[in-house]
Amino acid sequence: MIRPNLAATLVAAVATLATFAAPTARADDAAAGGERTALLIRNATVHTGVAGAAPSPGTDVLVQGGRIAAIGKGLAAPAGARVVDAKGRPVTPGVFGGLTRIGLEEIGLDSANGDHSQRLGQMRPEFDVTQAWNPDAQSLVVHRMNGVTFTVLTPGSAAGGSIVAGQGAPASLVGREALAPRAMFIDLGGDANDLSGGSRAAQFMLLRQALVEARAPNLVMVHDERLLSPSGRQVLLEFLKGGGIFVFDVDRAVDIRRAVEFAQQEKMRVVIRGGAEAWRVAPELAAARIPVIIDPLENLPSSFDAVGATMYNAARLHAAGVTVVISMRSPDIDDAGKTRQAAGNAVAHGLPWAAAFAAITRIPAEIFGVGDRFGTLAPGRVADLVLWSGDPLEVSSVAELVVADGQVQSGVSRHTLLRDRYLERVRRGEAR
Amino acid sequence: MNRRHPATNGTATAWGICLALLLTACTPTTTAQRPAKPDARPATGSGDGTATAKAAPFPSTYRAPESAPVLISGATVLTGTGERLDGADVLLREGKIAAVGRGLAAAPGTVVVDGRGKWVTPGVIDIHSHLGVYPSPGVDAHSDGNEATAPNTANVWAEHSVWPQDPGFEAALEGGVTTLHVLPGSANLFGGRSVTLKNVPAVTYQAMKFPDAPQGLKMACGENPKRVYGNRRTLPSTRMGNVASWRQSWSEAVEYQRDWTQFEARRASGAKDVRAPKRDLRMETLAAVLRGEVLVQNHCYRADEMAIVLDMAKEFGYKVSTFHHATEAYKIADLLAEQGVCAAVWADWWGFKMESYDAIPENMVIVDAAKGGCAIVHSDSDEGIQRLNQEAAKGIAAAARAGISIKPEHAVRWITQNPARALGIADRTGTLEVGKAADVVVWNGDPFSVYALAEKVFVDGATRFDRSARRMLPESDFMLGQPAAPGVSP
Numbered sequence: 013m014i015r016p017n018l019a020a021t022l023v024a025a026v027a028t029l030a031t032f033a034a035p036t037a038r039a040d041d042a043a044a045g046g047e048r049t050a051l052l053i054r055n056a057t058v059h060t061g062v063a064g065a066a067p068s069p070g071t072d073v074l075v076q077g078g079r080i081a082a083i084g085k086g087l088a089a090p091a092g093a094r095v096v097d098a099k100g101r102p103v104t105p106g107v108f109g110g111l112t113r114i115g116l117e118e119i120g121l122d123s124a125n126g127d128h129s130q131r132l133g134q135m136r137p138e139f140d141v142t143q144a145w146n147p148d149a150q151s152l153v154v155h156r157m158n159g160v161t162f163t164v165l166t167p168g169s170a171a172g173g174s175i176v177a178g179q180g181a182p183a184s185l186v187g188r189e190a191l192a193p194r195a196m197f198i199d200l201g202g203d204a205n206d207l208s209g210g211s212r213a214a215q216f217m218l219l220r221q222a223l224v225e226a227r228a229p230n231l232v233m234v235h236d237e238r239l240l241s242p243s244g245r246q247v248l249l250e251f252l253k254g255g256g257i258f259v260f261d262v263d264r265a266v267d268i269r270r271a272v273e274f275a276q277q278e279k280m281r282v283v284i285r286g287g288a289e290a291w292r293v294a295p296e297l298a299a300a301r302i303p304v305i306i307d308p309l310e311n312l313p314s315s316f317d318a319v320g321a322t323m324y325n326a327a328r329l330h331a332a333g334v335t336v337v338i339s340m341r342s343p344d345i346d347d348a349g350k351t352r353q354a355a356g357n358a359v360a361h362g363l364p365w366a367a368a369f370a371a372i373t374r375i376p377a378e379i380f381g382v383g384d385r386f387g388t389l390a391p392g393r394v395a396d397l398v399l400w401s402g403d404p405l406e407v408s409s410v411a412e413l414v415v416a417d418g419q420v421q422s423g424v425s426r427h428t429l430l431r432d433r434y435l436e437r438v439r440r441g442e443a444r
Numbered sequence: 445m446n447r448r449h450p451a452t453n454g455t456a457t458a459w460g461i462c463l464a465l466l467l468t469a470c471t472p473t474t475t476a477q478r479p480a481k482p483d484a485r486p487a488t489g490s491g492d493g494t495a496t497a498k499a500a501p502f503p504s505t506y507r508a509p510e511s512a513p514v515l516i517s518g519a520t521v522l523t524g525t526g527e528r529l530d531g532a533d534v535l536l537r538e539g540k541i542a543a544v545g546r547g548l549a550a551a552p553g554t555v556v557v558d559g560r561g562k563w564v565t566p567g568v569i570d571i572h573s574h575l576g577v578y579p580s581p582g583v584d585a586h587s588d589g590n591e592a593t594a595p596n597t598a599n600v601w602a603e604h605s606v607w608p609q610d611p612g613f614e615a616a617l618e619g620g621v622t623t624l625h626v627l628p629g630s631a632n633l634f635g636g637r638s639v640t641l642k643n644v645p646a647v648t649y650q651a652m653k654f655p656d657a658p659q660g661l662k663m664a665c666g667e668n669p670k671r672v673y674g675n676r677r678t679l680p681s682t683r684m685g686n687v688a689s690w691r692q693s694w695s696e697a698v699e700y701q702r703d704w705t706q707f708e709a710r711r712a713s714g715a716k717d718v719r720a721p722k723r724d725l726r727m728e729t730l731a732a733v734l735r736g737e738v739l740v741q742n743h744c745y746r747a748d749e750m751a752i753v754l755d756m757a758k759e760f761g762y763k764v765s766t767f768h769h770a771t772e773a774y775k776i777a778d779l780l781a782e783q784g785v786c787a788a789v790w791a792d793w794w795g796f797k798m799e800s801y802d803a804i805p806e807n808m809v810i811v812d813a814a815k816g817g818c819a820i821v822h823s824d825s826d827e828g829i830q831r832l833n834q835e836a837a838k839g840i841a842a843a844a845r846a847g848i849s850i851k852p853e854h855a856v857r858w859i860t861q862n863p864a865r866a867l868g869i870a871d872r873t874g875t876l877e878v879g880k881a882a883d884v885v886v887w888n889g890d891p892f893s894v895y896a897l898a899e900k901v902f903v904d905g906a907t908r909f910d911r912s913a914r915r916m917l918p919e920s921d922f923m924l925g926q927p928a929a930p931g932v933s934p
Contacts, residue, residue, distance in 0.1 A: 120796040121667070151795060265928065289928055309827050311930075312580040312612055313922070319581070322930030331934070345795045353834060356894030362934030401844075407837040407894045410845050427794075427804045431774075431846060435806065438777045438814050 051075040051420060052089045053399060053413070056098035061105045061374045061388040073103055075395040078418025082391055094420075096399065096413060104369070104404050105387050106161025106185075106396045106416055108376040109348030110339030111259075111285065111305065114163045114185065115149040116141060120344060128343070131172030135222060135239045137196060138247040139178030141167035147187025151345040153425040156185040158349055159398040159411035162377065162386045166343050169199040169261075175207045175215055176222065179247070179256070182380040186417035194381050196251050200262040200271060201286075202317045212267065216274055222248060223278055257281045257379070259305070264317040265292035272300050283379060286341065288318035291325045294332035303335035303379055308358035309350075310341060326371070327362030336363070337379060338371040356405035368405060394418045502603065504653035506642055508904030513537040515550040516886060519559025524566040524860040524875035528853035534564055536882035539905040544876050557900065563891055565856050566876050567622025567883030567903065569863040570829045571741075571788050572768050572822035576626055576641075576649070577602050579610030580826065581922075590629030591636060595673050595680060596693050598661060599725035600636035602628045606649040611920045612826040617643050617909050619830035620885040620898040623654060625867055627768075630664035630743040631672045633680065633689050637729055638662050638741055640867050644903055645920075658739050658868040660765070661729055663690070665744035665753060666799050687752060694760040697730030704731065739765040739868055745799035747775035754783060766866045768822060771803035774810035777817055786818035786866040787811045790828070791838035805842035808858060809850065820866060821858045832859045837892035852892055881905075 051074070058071040060083065072087040073080065089095050117126035127144030130136060142165050155163075162184055169177040177197040199207065200215050208214040218239065225231065225240050226248035240248065251258065260271045263286045272293070275282035284290060285305040290297060297304060308326045313319045322328075329336050338355050340347040355368040363371075377387030386396055398404070399413040414421040514536040521529040521544065533548040534541065550556055577589035588605035591597040606626055616624065621643050628635035638660035641652040665686065674681030680689050703721045711718045732738040740757070744750050744767045757764050766786040767773060771794065773780060773787035780787055789811070794803030812819035821836045823829035836855045843850045864874025873881045882905035889896045901909035909917060914932040923929055 118795070119798050119801055121671075122798065291930070292928065309830075311830075312615060312826055313926075315581050315583070319923075319926050320928030320930045324930065324934045327934040346793050349792055353894060357831070357834075360895045360897055401841075405894060407834045408841045408844075408892060410841050430802055431804050431806045431810070434774050434777070435810055435813070435846060438774075438810055 050077075050081075050090045050093035051395075051415065052087060052093050052095045053103055054087075054095060054097050055100060056103040056399065057100055058083060058389065059102055059104040059369065059404075060390065061370065062390070063370070063374065067102070069100065071103075073389070073397065075397075075415060075418070078394060080389060080391050080393050080395050080397070083389060098399055101402065101412070102400045102404055103389075104398055104400065105373045105389050106156075106398055106414070107159050107352060107404070108337075108339070108372045108387070109155055109160040109163040109185070110351050110376075111166040111180070111343055112163045112339075112345065112348045113166065113168075113343045114151045114155065114345055114348055115145045115147055115183065115187075116165060117345060118146070118149055118151075128166070129168035129170035129173055130178060131170055133172055134241075135174040135176045135218070136178060136244055137176050137222070137240065137251070138243045139167065141165055141178055142181045142183070145183065149345075150426055151348070152185045152187055154427055155348050156416050156421055157411065157414060157423050157425050157428075159400065159404070159414055160348055160351070161185050161396050161398075161414070161416040162382065163348060164195065164339075164376070164380050167197050168343065169197070169204060169207055171206060173207065175199045175204050175218065180259075182377075182382045182386075184385070184417055186419070186421075188417055192381075194256040195259050195283075196248075196256055197259045197285075198261065200260055201264055201267050202315060204261075216270065219274070220278075223252065226252060252278070252280065254281070257283055259283045259285050261285045263288040263315075265289040265320065267317070268293050269296060272296055272302060275302070276300065283337075285339070287329075288314075288325070289320040290334070291322065291328035291332075292320055294329050294334050297329070298333035301335075303337055303375070304329055305337040305339050305376075307341040308338060308354050308361070308363070323357070323361040326358040326368070330363055330367050335375060335379075336367065336371050337376045338368070339376070352405055352409075353407050356403075356407065359405060365405065502601075502650060502653075504655040505648065505650045506644070506646075506653055506655055508539045509906045511536075511539070511904075511906040513542070513551065513554040514557060514882075514902065514905065514907075515548060515554050516557045516559040516562075516564055516884070517548070517550075519562045519564045519886070520890075521564045521876065522566075522853045522856040522891075523877070524856055525877065526854055526857060528851070532564075533559070534876060534884065536884060536902060536905045539882055541876050541878050541880050541882050541884075543878060557886060559886065561889070562899065563887040563889060563896075564876070565620070565885050565887065565891055566860040566874055566880075567885055567901065568620040568832050568859050569867070569874060570616070570621055570624045570823050570832060570859075571766065571820055571863040571866055572824045573616075573624045573626050573826075573829055574629065574824070575612040575616060575624060575826060575829065576606035576608065576610045577628065578826075579607045580612055590631040592629070592631035592672055595632050595669055595689055596634040596726055597628075597632050597636050598634040598693075598727075598729040600628060601639065601659070602626050602636055602662070603639035603649050603653065606639070606641070606652075608646045608649055608652060609920045609922050611923055612829070613643055614645070614909075614917075614919060615826070616829045617901055618898060618911075620833065620887070620891070620901055621829055622883040622885070622901060622903045622908075623864075623867075623869070623873055624829065625660065625741070625863075627660065627662045627741060630662070630668045633664060633669045633686055634693060634726070634730070635662035635664055635743075637738065640869065642903055644908055654869060658737060659732075660739045660741040660867075661733050663740060663742045663744075663753075665742065665749045666746060667797055668743070683749065687756065690756060691759070693726075693730060694756070694762075697727050697734060698760060700724060700727035701731040701734050733762050734760065736763070739763075739866075741766055741768060743768045745769050745771045745803075747772035750776060751779065754779070754785070765868075766818075766820065769800075769824070770811075771800045771807065774804065774807045775802075777811045777814035780811065781814040781816040781818070784816070784818070786820050786862060788820040788822040788863070788866070790824070791821065791835040791842075805838055806846055808836075808839040809843040809846070809848060812850075812858070813848070818862050818865065819858050820862045822863070833887075833891040833896065834894055835859075837894070840892060852890065855892065 116128040167177040287304040374387035402409040521532040535543040627638035640654040640657035770787040808819040864870040884902040886900040
């Protein structure tokens, strides 16, 4: 999954792996109670997540050697296998936590504990936020025990930074995933005006200049007023050659339309993120085959870029043939747990259940290039699945069994330990 | 908006960031410990222009419109008192709950709502909202929630910042919210007075103001005040600075109250040449707390800080109604229960600052589990307020995972009866008891399902939301004539 044509990044990614892969694996085995023995889940309603596949009741899933060995009816349990009776409850692929800062900050509001945004005062597309990733962050543990198994690490564009936030990448919440930057995050619209000299008109101007520099790296300028460093030009050029997708954060209908036109002129692979008014340009998005990542709970005119915000955004986009992904607008670590709820609310407002479910499983996995690891269940895949107490889009449902990166996860986090400590004290009447 | 409205200079980002959390509120009390009658207010008096001297200024002009009687029949009714009635009827008449039971008769002229398959609850109450004071759109000119210019701004009243045209009000109504408590933010140790509103469309806030509901005093513990003022190199920059500053103000308030009491006594005795003390609006608010007329709504996350505040309240003789946010309330659930202090919490907000690092989804459940515990689910968010029922459902789910079974008829109290109690309005709303206000929600199913939607919302017996007639319902002035207006159906 590492792009072979990006030498510098490749080296960085390998270095990153070497740094944390081994210790993480050991820590996880101990802390998460990871097991590699065979697991047979019997009598589940299996949602493979494969496009067009109906849920399959009365079905078994066999996990062996960390991989899905079989999905079918009446599977035999291998010797020594752990057998779980699902009693008809749903088994699904692990859920997408959205575009987040999971592992990029331990807590908010503390500069030493947040690494998601650069404030170098320059446009630095070579900024790769995955280099800050901490797979031991508590948020990985908390979310994966709740059935969230993957996210997209997302850089932010902060004051003192640039409308080009930099590179992010999909990541496994088990923390062993090789990280390959494949998405370039770009912030457009009124909330980025302070990063573009006070006008959104300057945003496309700056982007166009950056692309010119990337495409003509040897361009001689009398007073070298280039926006980009040599490595920035190289990274951007690789993206333009097909090395990755651009994620445009943009909400106002006309800005989305301009972003689409810009992307087409520049031959960029683009995803729209935010898209509060995306439903108003749904036909153009559908025709251009540009997916939209939305927060379906955004229904207030939070700014003059989002006067058209509505609970029906998801349903209208879907009806128009636009591919919809669900992510919370906020990248805060706690919000990664809300994608299921957001999907459920989109269903209550007209989005078909299957589309809502795909929007938090298969579709984000495919768009961000990890469709072979996340979002669907198939024999041969590294096991990534969840047994739920009920409908996975219900707020009342909880993850009862999580298998991520081939291992059964423990269901224990700092949160459950705190719960057990104080619940016991209250029960004994000796709190404090 | 929610917790992300900037306290000070926030960072510009796509999602509109935040120091914000910072600035939120806190709340209430129980009936038992409520220091005053709900309608006890700074009223009546001597014409000196003091709080104790005149009818309370800015009186409510809210009047419930006339409405025909409504009989909701054959529904699953959660009364808000802990009861569940299946196949039951609820009769609304003259703005009140007239009857709850099976087989109620409908007099001529009664509008009958077929409740079969529906669920009925009391109107939802959010004890922690910044609607109106941080309205949509969140432009700079609308940042009216925090008078972050001094650590003690007990003189400001959130109601004077409320913009009744905030489209968030009607969105909250669609989520079943009939009453909400709007607070100043949490930049300051004493943020100012908070206000309880009826969630009805209005041109003035006075026409939303809940008649005779006590005001609150927003106080804030912890990180926010010390960050905001510490960054300015002024007191407080530490938690001990927070406490010292509070105690200084309370000491002054005790003196202020004493001066006024002496003045009133001397004047009552007919003494000549009695001069009224100079009014101080900050002290006036604090003194009203000491007299039990204004309820303390205290933003406070950590267990140890809540315990400090409770000791401080004892020192100066006031009550804390509710700790808001209270992410560590579960660590002192018995202390809170023993002192009759409610905890208003989120389901799953955590890690957005150090003092929320230990937030767990079972918080509300553990607070609730202590004998006499008072758990409230609050929003502090223009999104969260639209689905407090779902936030409570997360608590039910977390409880189930911890082996605790919580029934819907119990959990509904977290968003109805308990916040009513904590706001001093439980004698008027929050439950479906005969004689209470007909603040009622008809849901299209179990309200603790993610798919549930409010179909009808009544405030004082008047229909304020009807999903089947949405195009005819009022919308905020702001949304009129907007080319991008989204419409009301898929």
